[in-house]
Amino acid sequence: MCFVMLIGCTNDNKQTKFQTLLDNEWQRGLDENPIYASYMGDKRANQDWPDISETAVRDRQNKVRDILQQIKSIDPKFLPESQQLNYRLFLYNYERAVSAQKFDTHLLVFGQRGGxxxxxxxxxxxxxxxxxxxxxxxxxxxxxxxxxxxxxxxxxxxxxxxxxxxxxxxxxxxxxxxxxxxxxxxxxxxxxxxxxxxxxxxxxxxxxxxxxxxxxxxxxxxxxxxxxxxxxxxxxxxxxxxxxxxxxxxxxxxxxxxLARWHTTTDLSPDEIHEIGLSEVARIRNEMENIIEALNWQGTFDEFLQFLRTDPQFYFETPEELLQEYLATSKRIDPKITRLFKVLPRTPYGIRSIPKESAPDTTTAYYMRPSADGSRAGYYYVNLYRPEVRPKYEIEVLSVHEAVPGHHLQ
Incomplete structure (x- = not known):
């Protein structure tokens, strides 16, 4: 009886320690990055910027290493099943963060997509x-x-x-x-x-x-x-x-x-990833050629690509027309999602044009997740710069990737 009670107390202590660690790290993330806190709806430091100094960066790195050791000190077998996945993800992310400290990414201060x-x-x-x-x-x-x-x-x-x-x-x-x-x-x-x-x-x-x-x-x-x-x-x-x-x-x-391991969440080498890419290119090329044949195209493969890239029927003339098509496409997709997913986010998403200052230098589209408190919706940003080079046929696939059921459902 006493032994059973002792095990129960040990389990409770481990669960409490792990949950406290999760809560403290979430709060530390908000405290160290006031902009992220504001994005999440926490306005306690709504007038501040993060400290990006070299000293502050090194201090945060030390804290991450310390937290990793604290995570490892918790035996996951004492955690309930509902926390097992959280533990593995938490450990995985902090191991990645520590391994990345060898490379001073923070010194790449400037980037054309933001900063x-x-x-x-x-x-x-x-x-x-x-x-x-x-x-x-x-x-x-x-x-x-x-x-x-x-x-x-x-x-x-x-x-x-x-x-x-x-x-x-x-x-x-x-x-x-x-x-x-x-x-x-x-x-x-x-x-x-x-x-x-x-x-x-x-x-x-x-x-x-x-x-x-x-x-x-x-x-x-x-x-x-x-x-x-x-x-x-x-x-x-x-x-x-x-x-x-x-x-x-x-x-x-x-x-x-x-970086290859980080972005693919695998242990594959860059050469192995490249080989997968080559095989995918070959597979997609074969599918494209089947479509071209079904369309009775009389020219070459390269000529078909040129046709897709230059024929006016595939492009809008104005940013306003392009935006309207993004809006209409998303409206067509939204009601179909309920047939595929049982649980959907309560927070809605909207569509915004990418700011004109960065539009010439950034991607065709991207997504901004909503605030944690629900005060701000998620946003699907679309690039309206030079509509004559943004084909109509990419709108649907971009929308299902960036908005629903893509990033907005993540």
């Missing part, structure tokens, strides 16, 4: 429903120069260690930085959120915060981007590498192998 040069796009994931939400964002903008300086400090360390991005991509970043250099603050991308304050917000407050926003943007934000522009064009861009692959960086080949 400090496009920081105004942070508002895409925030909720603006109250006067305080706008006040919080304005305070965050006053702290943006410090965040820009922190990025420059990391970039200097990166140059010293030879960890820089390809010049061909950094030339795009240079263009994006210059989009922030405005003479009129009302034309700044950072002013967009203040220019679209809804009628539900008090009119007097709206006028007041718009005036204050113009002052902050003109006196603090734009000068900070002028500093970044000078650094980037005179220091970082000249130091950017002419090569493309990550294998040219320190420990680059090993880094590439680690």
């Amino acid at each position: 400090i040069q496009l920081e105004h796009e942070t508002t895409e994931g925030l909720t603006f429903q109250t006067e305080q939400d706008y006040e919080d964002w304005l305070v965050r903008l006053t702290k943006l120069p410090a965040l820009i300086s922190a990025n420059i400090e990391l970039a200097n360390i990166a140059i010293e260690q030879g960890i820089t991005a390809p010049k061909i991509l950094m030339e795009r970043v240079a263009r994006q930085i210059k989009l922030q250099l405005k003479e009129d603050p009302k034309t700044s991308p950072f002013y967009n959120i203040f220019d679209s304050i809804p009628g539900s917000i008090d009119a007097k407050f709206k006028l007041d915060i718009q005036q204050r926003a113009q002052t902050v943007i003109m006196d603090e934000v734009i000068p900070a981007y002028e500093v970044l522009d000078k650094f980037f064009t005179t220091v970082y861009l000249p130091a950017a590498r002419e090569s493309y692959g990550i294998s040219d960086l320190p420990n680059g080949r090993e880094w590439y192998e680690q």
Whole structure:
């Protein structure tokens, strides 16, 4: 009897320890990344940016290593079946995180798909429903120069260690930085959120915060981007590498192998993954040729591809037409999902166009998940830049991947 009670107490202690560890790590993630916390609906640090300094990064890495040891100290056999999968995933993710610490990914500061040069796009994931939400964002903008300086400090360390991005991509970043250099603050991308304050917000407050926003943007934000522009064009861009692959960086080949494992969640080598890719290309090519034959196409395979890429019937002329087709396609897909899935998310999703500042340099589409508290929907972002190169026939497959039953159901 006592032995049974002892086992029961041991099990309870292990379960409590594991759950506490999960809860504490979730909270640490929110505390260390105020932007992520805001995205999740936690607004306790809604006026702050994350600390990206080298010291803070190393401190977080030490904490992750410590947490991994704590995870390993828990024997999963004492956990209930409902927690077994959580344990394996938790352990797997922290083992991956620790193994990735060897490669200083945080020193690849700049990227053409997002980053400090496009920081105004942070508002895409925030909720603006109250006067305080706008006040919080304005305070965050006053702290943006410090965040820009922190990025420059990391970039200097990166140059010293030879960890820089390809010049061909950094030339795009240079263009994006210059989009922030405005003479009129009302034309700044950072002013967009203040220019679209809804009628539900008090009119007097709206006028007041718009005036204050113009002052902050003109006196603090734009000068900070002028500093970044000078650094980037005179220091970082000249130091950017002419090569493309990550294998040219320190420990680059090993880094590439680690990334292959990370993104495929397998232990396959890059060569093995490449062989799978070649076999898939051959399979898809065979299916395409069968379709071409069924259509009685009289030309070659390459000519058929050229036909798909250039014939006007496959493209819209305007961004508005392209967006309407994305909307219509999603509406056709939505009701069919109930036939395939028993449990569906309560939180809806919407469709937005990718911001014009990043649209020329990013993917055709991507997804932003909803906030944890349900205050913000998920969003399926579509690229409307140059509709003449975005074929109609890719809309359906993109929609089922990016929205439902793709990322929105994840």
